[in-house]
Structure formats: C-alpha cells, structure tokens
Amino acid sequence: MPIVKLAAPLRRFCDNKAEIKVEGRNVREVILNIDKQYKGFAERILEGNDLKDVISIFVNNEDIRLKKGLDTEVKEEDVIFIAPAIAGGNARN
Numbered sequence: 001m002p003i004v005k006l007a008a009p010l011r012r013f014c015d016n017k018a019e020i021k022v023e024g025r026n027v028r029e030v031i032l033n034i035d036k037q038y039k040g041f042a043e044r045i046l047e048g049n050d051l052k053d054v055i056s057i058f059v060n061n062e063d064i065r066l067k068k069g070l071d072t073e074v075k076e077e078d079v080i081f082i083a084p085a086i087a088g089g090n091a092r093n
Contacts, residue, residue: 001021001022001023001076002021002022002024002030002074002075002077002078002079002080003019003020003021003078003079004019004020004021004022004030004034004080004081004082005019005079005080005081005082006082006083007083007084009084010044010082010083010084013038013040013041013044014034015038020034020037024074025073025074026071026072026073027059027064027069027071027072027074027080028070028071030074030080031045031070045057046070049070050069051064051065051070053085054084054085055082055083055084055085056082056083056085057080057081057082057083058080058081059079060079
C-alpha cells in the first residue's frame, strides 16, 4: 500500500497523523480513500475534479503536475507527500 506523508498543516484533518497507508491505483483514488477514513479531507485538497492551486503533491519526490496530475499512477511501494504550496516572500532590496 502506498504511504501518504502529510505536511504538518494537513495533519489536523487526519487525527494528527503524519503518515497514512492507503490503497489506490492513482493519486485521485488515494485522496478519495483517505476521505473515506477522514471525512472532509478531499475538500481540503481538491477543487471539483482538480487539485487546488494551493496544494502540492509529490510521488517519490516528483511533482504530479509534471506527470499526469491526479491521474498519476501509484504503486505499493510509492511514497506520496501532500503539502500546502509554499509561496515566495517579498524580494525587495
């Protein structure tokens, strides 16, 4: 089963767990299966059928936006990391 690692701000929606093992053939299924255990999780991550702009997801350290998005396949041994997107600061000199 893939392991999902959650960034600290998202843990409160999953009983403060840092990691969850959950089934799924692709990232979308994984998110929906987490939502079955922790109601409301998917609405924090998804906007309709798409990933919210403020969320980043990596499968084995690769950004899913550079792959097949939510349809990115996952395998039993994969590690999925979900985190709020990090915005840059003010770069004034």
